[in-house]
Amino acid sequence: MFSKVLVANRGEIAVRVIRACEELGIATVAVYSELDRDALHVKRADEAYLLGGPTAAESYLNVERILEVIRESGAEAVHPGYGFLAENAPFARACEEAGIVFIGPPASAIDAMGSKTRARELMKAAGVPIVPGTTEPVADVEEARRIIDADIGFPVAVKAAGGGGGKGFRVALDASELESAFEGAAREGEKFFSDATVYLERYLPDPRHVEVQVLADRHGNVIHLGERDCSVQRRHQKVIEESPAPAVDEALRERIGQIGVEAARAVDYVGAGTIEGLLQDGEYFFLEMNTRVQVEHCVTEMVTGIDIVKEGIRAAAGEELSVRQEDVVLRGHAIECRINAEDAAKNFAPAPGRIGSYREPAGPGVRVDSGVGPGSEISPMYDPMVSKLIVWDVDREQATRRMLRALGEYEIEGLKTLIPFHTALLQTPQWAAGETCRDLLEDRSWLKTLAFPKAEKAKDAGAEEAASVQHDYTVEVSGRRFDVKVIGPPFAGGAAAAVNGAAPAGRAAPKRGERKSGGGGAGADTLESPLQGNLWKVVVEQGAVVEEGQLICIIEAMKMENEITAHKAGTIAELPITEGAPISAGDTIAVIRSAEG
Ligand code: MV4
Secondary structure, eight states: OOSEEEEOOOHHHHHHHHHHHHHHTOEEEEEEEGGGTTOHHHHHSSEEEEEEOSSTTTTTTOHHHHHHHHHHHTOSEEEOOSSTTTTOHHHHHHHHHHTOEESSSOHHHHHHHHSHHHHHHHHHHTTOOBOSBOSSOBOSHHHHHHHIIIIIOSSEEEEEEEEETTEEEEEESSGGGHHHHHHHHHHHHHHHHSOOOEEEEEOOSSOEEEEEEEEEOTTSOEEEEEEEEEEEEETTEEEEEEESOTTOOHHHHHHHHHHHHHHHHHTTOOEEEEEEEEEETTEEEEEEEEOSOOTTHHHHHHHHOOOHHHHHHHHHTTOOOSOOGGGOOOOSEEEEEEEESEEGGGTTEEOOEEOOSEEOOOSTTEEEEESOOTTOEEOTTSOSEEEEEEEEESSHHHHHHHHHHHHHHOEETTOOOSHHHHHHHTTSHHHHTTOOOHHHHTOHHHHHTTOOSSOOOOOOHHHHHHHSOOOEEEEEETTEEEEEEOOSSOOOTTHHHHHHTOOOTTSOOOOTTOOOOSTTTOGGGEEEOSSOEEEEEEOOOTTOEEOTTOEEEEEEETTEEEEEEOSSOEEEEEOOOOTTOEEOTTOEEEEEEOTTO
């Protein structure tokens, strides 16, 4: 087993990996960006190193610096978590070449599954059922039209070959929609994956998203841990996941488990992976493989009792899996709610900010995987998921009630999260009936009932700290972090402030994330950007009359498209934004004046 592992990630997944390492007796090295100096994963690790920042490119995606920290810290292996450098074949290869163990599959497996057309070809050859369609890239709209006429028929899904998770996914219900679907998918593929190649699939009208967890070691053992249902999604982002899947019985579980095992074997998989698929009318089709540990792995851990992260680390170290297929038993039911800093009533707009007081739920069958605590700042620079609430109980109905109880206990002051959304959704007849809830997630008027009461102001944790005398300091020496305890009499006045690098007395530096407000008069008419990103599309013009909830623009941030909608009805009096231009959190998007004035 390794003696030291570097965790190349942040937030809840970094904490999750650190916990697994601790239980395995492995020392941990955290890395962090300038924005994450006070983050939980940094405190939780045995050592921590500053990468740079504030951007992801300067920090969690900075391969050169991460490799340097691995050498400097003496770590033997690196765990990428999910996102950032997970599923990055060049990084896995760079590790392999530098003699560092990448905790995950071989680079060749990442490559094979990274191209969705190649993955479909491989799976077809391995006898795994794929959604009917092409395994070859489709050159242009003309060729697409020929293939659809001869084979697939409408409706058709056009997907980017470099895509996955719904990026570069367009639907054409009939021939009139094909050109724009084709071009849309190609454009998104080019934008996000530098690959405009697309392929075609028959469009399934109302499938469930069902995925299989697999584990593989270097000794030829490949097992599956049953399935998860992730059908509750918003713009291809999963929001609620559960295991077992309501629509899967024992025979189907056996069959799709076997499909998962065969898919993993076909690419010589090692570690934890997931085969995503669509279930329609009892038929299961391979969609793609995620060659990493997933956000929702926890529900599988709750029903199987198997620690997926530890198994992945063991496999990377060359050990055998600690469980055999015949030992895997699904017991009870687990549900996970993603606690995102988002406002469901405003089209799930990211709602970054600072957490005030913070209290996690507890009690029987409750698990919280979190990357935050009291006073944590949720930066618009990163993914808005702040934690995951997972519950277990003997069946789906009781697990639902337990989740509602736990959601009720969860206190996150000063931040808008999906807690009210989850609380409402889990009480609907659609959820109770095990439906996909697609209609609810598109239902504007239902979502609007989830609007937050007037903005709560987070307690200013910073001011409180400044008032108390500090004895604990954190210093960075050549980029390595140390916690220093200074024992002695309290410092006089400005000393603590100087050590903390605050502005000179009398002129407090503006706090990160503090909203700019235009000269006191901005107020209720102004629609501010909730996040930093790039203006991808502006869909209204100055002078237009808009309804509340109407789409104003789309901001691209963190590879996600965020729809910004009108916060009130009225006329667009000002629209100081330009398509393609960068935008910061707090910038004015529009000023909307009501008819009444
Ligand atoms: C599909 C589909 C229908 N037909 N592919 C792809 C990424 C994943 N996030 C959802 N994806 C879908 N792919 C074909 N050929 C429908 C979806 C889909 C979906 C599937 C199951 C449950 C919820 C869904 C929500 C949106 C899209």
